[in-house]
Amino acid sequence: MWNKHPKALPYLFLSEMWERFGYYLMIGIFTLYLKDVETGFAMTEKQASDLYGTFIALVFLTPFIGGLVADRYWGYRKSIIIGGVLMGIGYMMMGIHNITALYVAMTLVILGNGFFKPNISTLLGNFYSEEKFKDKKDEGYNIFYMGINIGAFICNFFGAALQILLGWQWAFMAAGVGMFIGVIIFFMGTKFYKGHDHKKGVQPGDMPFWKIVMFILVPSAVFGVIGWLLKGVESASNANSAIFGSDSTDAFIFACIPVVFFYGNLYFRAKKDDKRPIGALLAIFMVVILFWAVFKLNGSALNTWADRYTDREVTGVTGEIFGTLKLAQEVEFKKDSVALYDDAFRIQKEGDIVLKEVNYPVYFRNDNPDEFRAEGSKVSLWATNLSQSINPGWVIILTPLIVAFFTWLRQRNKEPTTPTKIAFGLLISALSVLVMVAAVKAGANGTEKVSVWWLVANYGIITIGELFLSPMGLSVVSKLSPTNITSLMMGGWFLSTSIGNKMSGVLASLWDTYDDKANFFWINFGLLMFATLLMFALLKQLNKVMKEKNIH
Template structure:
């Protein structure tokens, strides 16, 4: 029997694909389309804002400072909203409806952005913030609950799920980025919404495959308490909750006011005041930071020594994670702009042909593998969930059509392929031969997902070997690799004069940047949350995860601020100097992390 036993709706392993429950692959494809839409839109946003208002492909003509400011606030709010979405799921509507609400809001958000007017762009970004907050944290919660009775399978499940995340990001950047840059911004934004809709419908019509998981919030009596956790409880007092509320309000005011005040050129600025000789913005940031650090370290002092030491270690790792993402998140902003304005993306002759063949393999091989997994899922679920399977199959027919169209268009446009007039008309390809290939600026961002899929198994083997380094060393290696990645641009951009608006740097340097940054990500991103779960008592995990995501949210905003200042530094000392500063800071933090390894190891109290 392929469908789940009606007497035991949570017997997930009765219907399996590749040794895992069919429901895992429903989540895989839902997450894949959500990441497709999120990263596809993200790849275009800064370029759309900064594109000239003139020409055949007009944007909004914003200064980079304005675009980076808005983008930094948007990504920060996306991470902050996960706390709101998690709360609603836990207390009110359950994981399943949170995913459905989030997917619907994101579908509407992408649809709004396709209109391209200011009102609909801002409305779309707002819907995407709240939609992602409802969607993102609750998908992983469903995975966790599915494997509650099979912990030995959980690592493999998260690996498969993570592949869905990266596959979605890969195809979203590849296809939305291509259509947005080559055809029209609204087409790229709209395509992201189309596939988010497919993900929503597929999940909605196949949700019964999850049995009773996520139907209602988990009540306090259902939460498993760690019996070995005998440390004293430290509940939040009234004054502490007031500080939490004040920090939240100040932080939101700063994050939202920053782009609003810059885009309106000061006409709308809630922080237009001075206190103690400080500008309102700086005062607000400093006050929120001081209050937050005071509350954090005050609470840490209230626990027993062992718990306190472990929480100090988690705080240290959260600080390193903040530093990592402040640099890593230059990719959709500063690095994409560098690709567009300073990189020689035009290939001719053999170079053009080699790139097009490589790009075809990069696109077709992963898509073929995922389509094969789709057929395996059909074999297990089609009889019971025919409509959902038909919707999912329709999404793949469309993705194959767009991919083949993109590849044919590029081969024809570069003069490597001859097509009849009828074929050109049917495929909507203009009869223009340029005899060259121009790589989309957004294309370089696909390298991150490609390198993750390629390198993740190697790093996993490293972590399982006898040469597995400690936590500090992993973080240190990651920060050093991050800095070395930027060092390639320090060298590659060395001849770009201060104030230059364009240049022709080789694409090789950006490829190396993404290679090293991906290796850095594999050292830090998956490892960090693992150490939180190991070091923090079970009852405090939700709170410390909140602190962790808060660090990432602030890092995304700081990444935008760094990007804002790149133009000023480039105008005075050259863009190479901007990358040199980031290189030096990242490497210094990495070395410091490694040197502090004995101290942090002591604070971790034998936790591996």
């Protein structure tokens, strides 16, 4: 596999694998940690989802500036190393049980990802600009994407075992260690990056950096403050009159306005030959926002589904194996706690006295105690965050099959264009949501636990859509971007991911407002079908641009 690709690919593959090990270990436990009433921050579902959405949105917003700095000043290698170190420190700080330390840690991860994520993807693309590797670009990005998901798959087993054995802080420490291993591996491959790592500098017609600071970053900060204050006043009749559901969401959306304007300005100021490719990329960015809004529910709403609505009990030999590996934990059923549990405020009420609930496992919340449980009985439950390994597990299984399928089509001159792959990726992703609609029906709208196979099926289908879309998105950016703004346009791809991630947090925060959970998933299906129809409507023009650029 490796001998047909650049010698740098294994180092970039392993660096990204370990970086994603750290990131997805952290993401897999993040909302669970926030909602933990004993050793976490006792947040409600809405509070945790809102913070999660804001966090992952900002994580993918900073590549805009990180790509720009790498393009003009630092180069890719320096930016990637600095970004990795910042993220490693941030992950380790998350285990400090202090809200200020948590926000500082999140800030380091946000900044670090901005320097790491777009630039390692761009550096990889630079190798495939060589003629001998040109027709291997999509395959190279698929291999790279598989590395991402190997890290994402194995990390949750470490996270579960360390959390059960030693607590949240040690799980976050493991995320930091993974990130530092990634940085070391990347550094070891330095000799293979020569000739592809050079900074491009400021090109004629580029907006000076001070102008970007003054006319993009400063306005974004100002707009963000305006968004936070504009409708964030509480009243007796309206607990939160924020325009988009919360102050943080308002601030994020307003802050994005100057950045979106900047990318629009790139199109209008572009040279004649660059205008159509930039326009095509901006159209793709717009469409995939809705994909990320639904896909990123894996760390919020689908994590909640695994936690509360999925049968996680393990017995017999399986239970012994999971117990030995510390992937499962015994919990005790208390009937009185079920009656007293108040999900809205995560408290236990005893007469007029209100106490924070610390003993009641949320797993029993939608159980039937008269039919299934005895007071004081114990059950062994596999760790919720293990469900986060289902999606990357599917990626590892399906990536070789998808690569082989497109290779087979290419040999027969029938391979679809990259925009066509993205369009079908959106359609397949929409179909995956129907599995969760069926899961809600099978569980009588959450009153009965359902098999984990519903999640496995949902993730299996959306993974096919993901493999048609996400690595193809990275590939099309590197194919269509003008050479002097490649990292900047890669930052645009991550900007669309950022906006989609924030939308995902908004969607997840509405989970408790839907009495019929099927309606929650129907909304997601509608969003993806709208994106699918829009992409197919744009397909003819997008394929025309690809043909004009003589790329596939």
